[in-house]
Amino acid sequence: MFMTFDEVSKKIVGGALLHVAGTETLLKKLPKGSWVGGSTEYFMAKGGGKVSNDCLFVTEFPYEGFSISSYGAAEIENVAADAFDNGFSIVIVPFDSAVHKKYAENASGFKDMFLKNIVGWISGMNLGTSGQTPIAVDGATTTAYADKAVALHLKVPDDKTVAVNMINIFAQDENSPVIEFEEEGFSVTKCLVDGKETVLADYLAQNGIDTKLPLVGNYSGHGVNISFKSIENGVVNFYAPVFSGIKYKMAKGIPNYEKEFNSRIEGFKDTNAAFSCNCVLNFLYGELEGKQIDAFAGPITFGEIAYQLVNQTLVYVTVN
Amino acid sequence: MNITLEQAEKILKGDLPFSLLGFSMMIARLKNTYAKDPSQTTLQTCADEMNSFLRKFKGAMANDYSAIARL
Numbered sequence: 001m002f003m004t005f006d007e008v009s010k011k012i013v014g015g016a017l018l019h020v021a022g023t024e025t026l027l028k029k030l031p032k033g034s035w036v037g038g039s040t041e042y043f044m045a046k047g048g049g050k051v052s053n054d055c056l057f058v059t060e061f062p063y064e065g066f067s068i069s070s071y072g073a074a075e076i077e078n079v080a081a082d083a084f085d086n087g088f089s090i091v092i093v094p095f096d097s098a099v100h101k102k103y104a105e106n107a108s109g110f111k112d113m114f115l116k117n118i119v120g121w122i123s124g125m126n127l128g129t130s131g132q133t134p135i136a137v138d139g140a141t142t143t144a145y146a147d148k149a150v151a152l153h154l155k156v157p158d159d160k161t162v163a164v165n166m167i168n169i170f171a172q173d174e175n176s177p178v179i180e181f182e183e184e185g186f187s188v189t190k191c192l193v194d195g196k197e198t199v200l201a202d203y204l205a206q207n208g209i210d211t212k213l214p215l216v217g218n219y220s221g222h223g224v225n226i227s228f229k230s231i232e233n234g235v236v237n238f239y240a241p242v243f244s245g246i247k248y249k250m251a252k253g254i255p256n257y258e259k260e261f262n263s264r265i266e267g268f269k270d271t272n273a274a275f276s277c278n279c280v281l282n283f284l285y286g287e288l289e290g291k292q293i294d295a296f297a298g299p300i301t302f303g304e305i306a307y308q309l310v311n312q313t314l315v316y317v318t319v320n
Numbered sequence: 321m322n323i324t325l326e327q328a329e330k331i332l333k334g335d336l337p338f339s340l341l342g343f344s345m346m347i348a349r350l351k352n353t354y355a356k357d358p359s360q361t362t363l364q365t366c367a368d369e370m371n372s373f374l375r376k377f378k379g380a381m382a383n384d385y386s387a388i389a390r391l
């Protein structure tokens with residue numbers, strides 16, 4: 001729910017258990033309480049996409065069992081092990097921090113990662129405003145971290161079942177060659193295009209590839225996106241790491257983002273998500289500001305976490 | 321429900337799709353691990369991890385397990 005600073009403060013003082021998304025400035029002024037926060041100025045609220053530096057997006061949880069923990073790059077491997085057996089955890093990771101890199105490159109190997117329900121997002125800033133720092137906030141101590149992730153571990157009642165899901169409007173383009181990587185990470189030079197070693201930047205240029213479309217990795221029936229960040233001096237930089245052993249293809253083009261989003265979400269309109277977040281690249285490339293996406297209100301983020309880091313994807317949790 | 325070593329090997333070497341996101345992502349990691357070290361020890365470790373997932377999420381895994389059982 002989109003709320004004013006005073007409304008959120010009252011909720012915190014009243015003892016509510018909250019996830020809060022908003023600007024670095026506002027988050028740092030909130031009172032101590034049972035909350036975690038992350039910085040963004042982009043939101044998908046009831047009524048449409050919004051950019052705001054004077055309101056906060058709040059998700060309230062009805063659960064009694066919870067814990068809040070912070071994790072530096074050296075501790076983040078414990079995040080899933082610390083999660084409740086029956087529950088879910090929301091992990092907020094500051095963009096471009098060491099813990100962001102560590103999580104992105106290693107999360108799938110963390111202890112218990114797929115035996116717990118782990119979601120979250122990469123915090124960011126207004127892309128048009130300089131001087132802002134992506135942060136994650138532990139509201140119990142009101143400590144704002146630029147170099148640590150903060151997790152809200154939630155325990156749900158034993159008769160409830162949690163599910164982590166994602167909605168990806170992109171699919172592999174069946175006409176794309178298979179692109180594989182022997183070097184892993186956020187930046188690569190070479191790849192294999194249909195098995196032939198190729199300089200990726202050259203391949204993209206020579207084939208007129210639209211880098212607003214992501215690479216889509218095939219994860220046993222699920223498409224996992226890797227978004228292009230930039231191409232500099234022959235090096236292709238991504239918003240999430242590519243991995244060896246995954247068969248990627250370019251995404252199929254989408255003529256109308258808003259239409260495609262609503263069309264995909266139509267099938268989920270009765271979903272009661274306990275938490276959701278959506279990607280800033282969907283927001284920007286889809287020009288979603290002011291446009292109504294009927295379900296799944298939440299922060300617009302700089303990377304989404306559905307167990308591991310994904311891009312250009314809507315991630316949500318259900319508790320049934 | 322239990323995944324045998326033979327079924328685990330077919331999963332790791334094949335392209336069977338799964339409906340559960342967490343299982344799919346876990347299988348992607350295990351495939352990579354097994355490709356780098358296709359030993360019996362690794363296969364057993366991978367099968368154990370699959371079965372841990374199956375035990376924890378047996379309700380949600382019913383459809384996926386039906387496909388695995390046919391391997």
